[in-house]
Amino acid sequence: MLRGWLPQGKIAAVCFSIDDIHPGTSQDAYEAGGDLTRGALGRMLDLQRRHPELKLTLCVTPDWRLKSLVPDTHLLRRIPWLRERVHWTRLHPPGHFRLDRYPQLVSCLNGLERCEIVPHGLHHCHRGPRFAVEFQDESIDQCAAKVEQGLSIFSAAKVAFVPGYVPPAWNAPSALIAALGRCGFRFLCSARDLNTPIAPDAVTSMSGLAGVSLIYPEFVGQPRLVHLSCNFQATSPYERAFDILELGGVLHIKAHIFKAGGGHVMQDGLDADYCAYLDRLFCRIKQRFGDALWWPHLSEVAERARLAA
Numbered sequence: 001m002l003r004g005w006l007p008q009g010k011i012a013a014v015c016f017s018i019d020d021i022h023p024g025t026s027q028d029a030y031e032a033g034g035d036l037t038r039g040a041l042g043r044m045l046d047l048q049r050r051h052p053e054l055k056l057t058l059c060v061t062p063d064w065r066l067k068s069l070v071p072d073t074h075l076l077r078r079i080p081w082l083r084e085r086v087h088w089t090r091l092h093p094p095g096h097f098r099l100d101r102y103p104q105l106v107s108c109l110n111g112l113e114r115c116e117i118v119p120h121g122l123h124h125c126h127r128g129p130r131f132a133v134e135f136q137d138e139s140i141d142q143c144a145a146k147v148e149q150g151l152s153i154f155s156a157a158k159v160a161f162v163p164g165y166v167p168p169a170w171n172a173p174s175a176l177i178a179a180l181g182r183c184g185f186r187f188l189c190s191a192r193d194l195n196t197p198i199a200p201d202a203v204t205s206m207s208g209l210a211g212v213s214l215i216y217p218e219f220v221g222q223p224r225l226v227h228l229s230c231n232f233q234a235t236s237p238y239e240r241a242f243d244i245l246e247l248g249g250v251l252h253i254k255a256h257i258f259k260a261g262g263g264h265v266m267q268d269g270l271d272a273d274y275c276a277y278l279d280r281l282f283c284r285i286k287q288r289f290g291d292a293l294w295w296p297h298l299s300e301v302a303e304r305a306r307l308a309a
C-alpha cells in the first residue's frame with residue numbers, strides 16, 4: 001500500500017467524478033451538459049455552492065454517438081457471426097456531437113471553477129452486444145489511435161483537460177493501459193466496486209479492472225499510471241463513505257450526468273435526489289472529520305501519489 005500521498009494534516013480524501021458529459025440537450029435522448037447551467041451542470045454547481053471544498057472531475061466524451069443505452073430488436077443480432085459485427089443500438093452519425101461544433105458548451109466547461117476535465121472515450125460505443133464498452137479487443141495501436149482521435153477533437157475544440165483517462169463502462173484492457181502510457185497519460189480510473197466490504201487490503205471485483213486497491217491509489221501498467229477506483233454512488237450507504245475515510249482512503253464518488261433517457265435509467269444519475277443525498281453526506285462527513293479531510297481533484301491525488309512513490 002502506497003503511503004505519504006496525503007498532504008500534511010489530512011487523513012483522507014474526497015473526490016467526485018461525473019461521466020458521460022457531452023452536448024446532448026433536453027431536446028435529445030440525454031441532457032448531458034448541453035443545456036449548460038440551466039440543466040444538469042447547474043445542479044452540479046448548486047452542490048458546489050453548498051460545499052465550496054468540493055472539486056469535480058468531469059469525464060467528457062469527444063464525439064458521443066449513442067442515441068440509446070438499450071439494444072434495439074434488429075434481427076441481425078440473432079445471427080451468430082454477425083451479432084458481434086453490427087451495432088446493437090441506434091447511433092448518431094459521427095460528428096453529430098463532436099465537441100468542436102459546440103463552442104458554447106466548451107467555453108462553459110472550461111470556465112467552471114473547481115472543475116477539471118478528462119476524456120471519457122471517443123464515441124462511447126462499440127459493435128456487438130457490449131455496445132457502450134468502447135475498448136474491448138483492440139490492439140495497443142488501435143487503442144492509441146482512438147485515444148489520439150479524441151485528443152485531437154479536444155484540441156480542435158480547445159478543451160482544457162488534465163492527463164487522466166476514464167474509459168467508457170470502466171473497461172480498460174491491458175492494450176488500452178499501454179496505449180495511455182504511450183500517449184502521455186498519468187492517471188486512470190477504470191474500476192468501480194460498490195459491493196466489496198471496505199478494508200485496507202480490499203481489491204476491486206465488480207466493473208472494469210479487477211484486483212486493484214478499492215480505496216488507495218495504486219500504480220498500473222508500464223509506463224506507470226496512477227489508478228484510482230470508484231467506490232461510492234447514489235445507492236451506497238453513508239457508512240461505506242465513513243469506513244473509507246476512517247481508513248485514510250480516497251472516497252471516490254461517481255455520478256452520471258443524466259438520470260434517464262433513451263429507455264434507460266441510471267442509478268447514479270445526477271438528479272435532484274442524488275444531489276440532496278450528497279449534500280447530506282458532505283454535511284455529515286464534514287461534521288465528523290472537519291478540516292482533516294482533503295477535497296482534491298483526481299489529478300491532484302495522482303500527482304501526490306507519484307511524488308510519494
Ligand SMILES: [Zn+2]
Binds near residue numbers: 020120167
Ligand atoms: Zn460513460
